[in-house]
Every structure is written in structure tokens, then in C-alpha cells.
Amino acid sequence: xxxxxxxxxxxxxxxxxxxxxxxxxxxxxxxxxxxxxxxxxxxxxxxxxxxxxxxxxxxxxxxxxxxxxxxxxxxxxxxxxxxxxxxxxxxxxxxxxxxxxxxxxxxxxxxxxxxxxxxxxxxxxxxxxxxxxxxxxxxxxxxxxxxxxxxxxxxxxxxxxxxxxxxxxxxxxxxxxxxxxxxxxxxxxxxxxxxxxxxxxxxxxxxxxxxxxxxxxxxxxxxxxxxxxxxxxxxxxxxxxxxxxxxxxxxxxxxxxxxxxxxxxxxxxxxxxxxxxxxxxxxxxxxxxxxxxxxxxxxxxxxxxxxxxxxxxxxxxxxxxxxxxxxxxxxxxxxxxxxxx
Amino acid sequence: xxxxxxxxxxxxxxxxxxxxxxxxxxxxxxxxxxxxxxxxxxxxxxxxxxxxxxxxxxxxxxxxxxxxxxxxxxxxxxxxxxxxxxxxxxxxxxxxxxxxxxxxxxxxxxxxxxxxxxxxxxxxxxxxxxxxxxxxxxxxxxxxxxxxxxxxxxxxxxxxxxxxxxxxxxxxxxxxxxxxxxxxxxxxxxxxxxxxxxxxxxxxxx
Numbered sequence: 001x002x003x004x005x006x007x008x009x010x011x012x013x014x015x016x017x018x019x020x021x022x023x024x025x026x027x028x029x030x031x032x033x034x035x036x037x038x039x040x041x042x043x044x045x046x047x048x049x050x051x052x053x054x055x056x057x058x059x060x061x062x063x064x065x066x067x068x069x070x071x072x073x074x075x076x077x078x079x080x081x082x083x084x085x086x087x088x089x090x091x092x093x094x095x096x097x098x099x100x101x102x103x104x105x106x107x108x109x110x111x112x113x114x115x116x117x118x119x120x121x122x123x124x125x126x127x128x129x130x131x132x133x134x135x136x137x138x139x140x141x142x143x144x145x146x147x148x149x150x151x152x153x154x155x156x157x158x159x160x161x162x163x164x165x166x167x168x169x170x171x172x173x174x175x176x177x178x179x180x181x182x183x184x185x186x187x188x189x190x191x192x193x194x195x196x197x198x199x200x201x202x203x204x205x206x207x208x209x210x211x212x213x214x215x216x217x218x219x220x221x222x223x224x225x226x227x228x229x230x231x232x233x234x235x236x237x238x239x240x241x242x243x244x245x246x247x248x249x250x251x252x253x254x255x256x257x258x259x260x261x262x263x264x265x266x267x268x269x270x271x272x273x274x275x276x277x278x279x280x281x282x283x284x285x286x287x288x289x290x291x292x293x294x295x296x297x298x299x300x301x302x303x304x305x306x307x308x309x310x311x312x313x314x315x316x317x318x319x320x321x322x323x324x325x326x327x328x329x330x331x332x333x334x335x336x337x338x339x340x341x
Numbered sequence: 342x343x344x345x346x347x348x349x350x351x352x353x354x355x356x357x358x359x360x361x362x363x364x365x366x367x368x369x370x371x372x373x374x375x376x377x378x379x380x381x382x383x384x385x386x387x388x389x390x391x392x393x394x395x396x397x398x399x400x401x402x403x404x405x406x407x408x409x410x411x412x413x414x415x416x417x418x419x420x421x422x423x424x425x426x427x428x429x430x431x432x433x434x435x436x437x438x439x440x441x442x443x444x445x446x447x448x449x450x451x452x453x454x455x456x457x458x459x460x461x462x463x464x465x466x467x468x469x470x471x472x473x474x475x476x477x478x479x480x481x482x483x484x485x486x487x488x489x490x491x492x493x494x495x496x497x498x499x500x501x502x503x504x505x506x507x508x509x510x511x512x513x514x515x516x517x518x519x520x521x522x523x524x525x526x527x528x529x530x531x532x533x534x535x536x537x538x539x540x541x542x543x544x545x546x547x
């Protein structure tokens with residue numbers, strides 16, 4: 001790809017980059033978080049959010065206010081911004097946006113399938129699906145019995161179709177298989193996204209590839225951590241690791257054999273990027289968990305993406321930072337819903 | 342006849358009872374010990390209530406941490422069926438003093454699994470059967486008792502497991518609290534009865 005994005009990027013994408021930088025400026029600041037921490041009820045949270053860029057987004061909500069409603073409204077707001085970017089984008093940025101929405105589509109498909117397992121009505125689940133991952137064939141997902149059914153009948157026309165390569169099997173979809181399906185889909189998706197960014201080259205590759213490598217390695221670590229003590233075999237576990245990260249291939253092979261946290265830590269110690277992260281993990285309760293440390297690193301990388309211009313990474317970074325903000329607000333607000341017996 | 346030995350005729354519905362001499366001090370002693378027992382029970386109940394609230398709060402915060410990692414809609418009512426088989430059942434039995442006690446019994450003896458992290462399941466079997474119906478143990482009609490943790494997937498974060506452990510501990514406390522409350526109610530009615538008797542014995546010192 002011809003280097004020198006600064007010569008031609010703005011022709012097609014300059015308006016959107018300017019817009020996303022403006023949106024980024026409206027993310028919550030340290031002061032906003034201090035105010036949120038001092039809130040005492042959900043109404044306080046609503047009032048504080050009115051002074052930020054969120055404004056009156058909760059104005060139409062009926063009482064009582066719940067954390068779930070706040071979460072849904074925040075998501076809708078992000079979705080509106082994202083759809084605006086997407087509708088005004090040109091290739092190859094539009095493909096980039098499509099790749100971004102695939103991860104939400106995967107989550108929605110899994111939500112629908114789990115709901116079918118629990119005999120929930122489709123309408124009930126559709127309400128809770130992530131708006132960014134909406135696609136027209138969603139309502140038909142629950143009729144599928146096996147992954148090949150799912151592919152042939154429902155998903156063959158969607159952007160998720162290419163990710164089904166390793167997932168076709170005749171196994172019925174029970175909980176274990178749904179979890180395996182989710183992780184395999186995500187692995188294919190991540191590897192495809194990585195390849196797209198790498199092939200695009202230029203500043204986009206320089207920014208996005210490290211972010212996606214980190215995402216792949218993080219998934220490998222978290223899958224390993226959560227699989228201790230479960231019925232997932234080591235071989236199955238290894239098939240779920242995305243291969244586009246720094247850990248591939250030796251690290252992943254070692255990680256597949258790990259049986260506890262310390263063995264995982266020893267694998268991470270081989271990599272200069274991950275050693276300090278594992279050292280920051282506190283022991284037991286009270287300290288940071290591995291997930292916290294990973295979230296912090298992700299946010300760091302996303303913020304740094306804004307230091308370069310003329311690349312698509314700013315859109316990815318903005319969406320991820322906004323999601324982190326929503327996670328923070330929901331986590332803070334959930335302490336107001338603790339039941340007292 | 343001493344004045345305090347017979348109940349007065351004026352009290353409607355009361356029949357004269359011969360309580361014997363020294364009835365009043367005995368009654369007072371009994372009253373005192375009952376009161377002490379009642380206060381002890383109340384203190385224990387308050388301690389257990391504080392512990393239960395602490396467990397529920399801990400569990401709830403662990404649940405929100407799990408939502409933080411997994412996504413807010415991935416840990417919620419969508420993940421479990423509206424009808425579920427309880428894994429822990431409440432049985433009642435009569436103790437020697439005629440009071441009911443509540444026991445928690447795991448539904449299947451083979452798999453050492455207990456109630457999952459949902460508040461609905463946590464409250465549901467206890468409240469429904471609190472009215473003291475004796476429940477016959479069900480035959481092995483549970484097909485396969487799965488850990489409710491698996492409703493949320495196979496690879497669940499550690500915080501969800503912690504939430505399950507907290508709610509499990511809270512369940513035992515709830516059963517103990519129910520037993521204590523029955524004892525306290527009984528104690529209060531006994532107390533009232535004794536106070537009535539004392540009033541009848543010694544109308545001037547009421």
C-alpha cells in the first residue's frame with residue numbers, strides 16, 4: 001500500500017476523523033468520576049450525568065430508574081454516534097466499521113442461542129441485544145439446532161459467515177458447545193480483522209496491529225484463567241486461543257499446559273510486555289485482578305492511538321474508550337441496587 | 342387465704358385458679374429467665390441479620406464485578422429459565438419444646454453443588470416454605486443437577502464464583518434466622534402470658 005497517508009487520508013475520511021476527535025473530547029474526565037464516586041443514589045448519578053455530554057439522555061425514562069436502563073440508554077447514544085460515522089464513511093473505512101460491529105454480532109448470536117436454550121421468547125432477548133451488532137437475520141437464530149444449521153440457514157448472508165470455518169460441527173448446541181462456538185468465532189474474527197489491518201498497512205496497521213495483538217493475548221490469558229477447575233480440556237482450550245498475538249506460537253503452547261495462576265505467570269514472564277502487567281496483580285482480595293490490569297493497559301493503548309493522525313484506529317479507540325466509560329458508570333451505579341434483607 | 346392466691350371474680354372470662362403460695366416469686370423468676378433468653382435470641386438474630394446483609398452485599402458486588410468483565414447483559418435474567426429446580430430445599434422439624442426448626446438440605450446427595458448466585462433462587466425456596474409446611478423429600482426426579490454457574494457459560498470469571506460462595510453462606514444464615522424468629526415469637530407470647538398471670542396474681546403491682 002502506498003505510504004504517505006497524510007496526502008490522501010483527509011479526502012475521504014478527514015471529516016469523520018475530526019468528528020471522532022470532537023467526540024473523544026467529551027469523554028468523562030477525572031473530575032466527573034470524582035463526582036460520580038460521591039453520588040449517593042441513582043438520581044444523583046442522573047443529575048451528574050446531565051452536566052456532562054450525556055445531557056438529558058435519561059429524560060424520557062419512567063421511574064424507577066435502574067442501572068439496566070442507564071446502561072441501555074448509554075448504549076443507544078453510542079450506537080447513534082457510531083451509525084453516523086458508519087453512514088458517512090467510504091471504503092475501506094466502511095469495511096473497518098463492519099469488522100468492528102462483528103464482535104457485537106457474535107455476542108448477540110450467543111445471547112440468542114443461550115436464550116433459546118432457556119426457552120426465552122425471541123422478543124425478550126432482542127431488546128437486550130447490543131444495538132451495534134444488529135443484523136436482519138437475528139430473529140431466526142433461535143431455530144438452529146447445530147452450528148451447521150446456524151450457518152446454512154441463518155448466518156450465511158451476514159458478515160459473520162467467513163468466521164464459521166472452524167466451527168462447523170454436528171454437535172448439538174448445549175452450554176459447553178455454545179461457549180466453544182463463541183470463542184472460536186471470536187478467534188476467527190480477530191485473526192481476520194488483524195489481517196485486514198495489516199494488509200491496509202500505513203499508520204492504521206502501526207496503531208491497530210499492536211492493539212489487536214494485545215487483544216488476542218489477553219483473550220488467551222483470560223480463557224486460561226477462567227478454565228481452571230472447569231471441564232474444558234487442555235486441547236480444547238488451545239483451539240480457542242487467537243493466533244495473531246505475541247504469544248503465538250510458543251507462548252500459546254506453554255499456556256495450554258498451564259494448570260494454575262503461577263504457571264500462567266511464568267509464561268507471561270517470558271514476554272517483556274506482559275511481565276510488568278502480571279507483577280501489578282495484587283494477591284487475593286483488595287488488590288487489582290488480572291482483568292483490571294488488562295483493562296488499564298487497553299485504555300492506555302487506546303488513548304495513545306489519538307497521538308497519531310490519518311488512521312482508522314481513532315474510531316476503534318473511541319468506541320472502546322466509550323465502552324470502558326459505560327462499564328465504569330454501570331459498575332459504580334450498581335452499588336445503589338444492593339438489596340437489604 | 343392470702344389475698345394473692347385467688348384470681349378476682351371481676352375479671353371477665355377468668356376462672357378462679359388456685360396457684361398456691363409463693364406462686365408470684367416463681368413466676369417472676371421464670372419471667373426473668375424468659376426475658377434474658379429473649380434478649381439473647383434477639384442479639385443473635387441481629388448478628389445473623391448483619392452477617393446476612395454483609396454476605397448479600399458481598400455477593401451483589403461480586404456480581405457487578407462479573408458484569409463489568411462479561412458485559413451487563415450477560416449476567417442477568419436472560420441467562421436462566423423462569424422455572425428452575427431448587428438445589429437446596431428447606432425442611433422443617435419439631436424440636437422437643439414444640440417449636441419448628443428449619444433445615445437446609447441439598448437436593449441431591451451425589452453432586453456437592455448448592456444454590457447458585459441468583460437472589461430469586463436464594464429467596465424462593467426459603468420464603469415459599471417458611472410457613473412451616475413439612476415437605477416430603479422428592480424422589481430422584483431431578484434429571485441432572487447442574488451448577489447454576491454454568492448458566493453463564495463454561496468460562497466464568499472468578500468474581501462470579503465468589504458471588505456464588507457468598508450467596509451460599511447467606512442461605513444457611515437465612516435458615517438460622519427463620520428458626521430464631523420462630524423462637525422469638527414464641528418467647529414473646531410466653532412472656533405476655535406470664536405477665537398476664539402475674540397481673541392477675543398481684544393486681545396492685547401491675
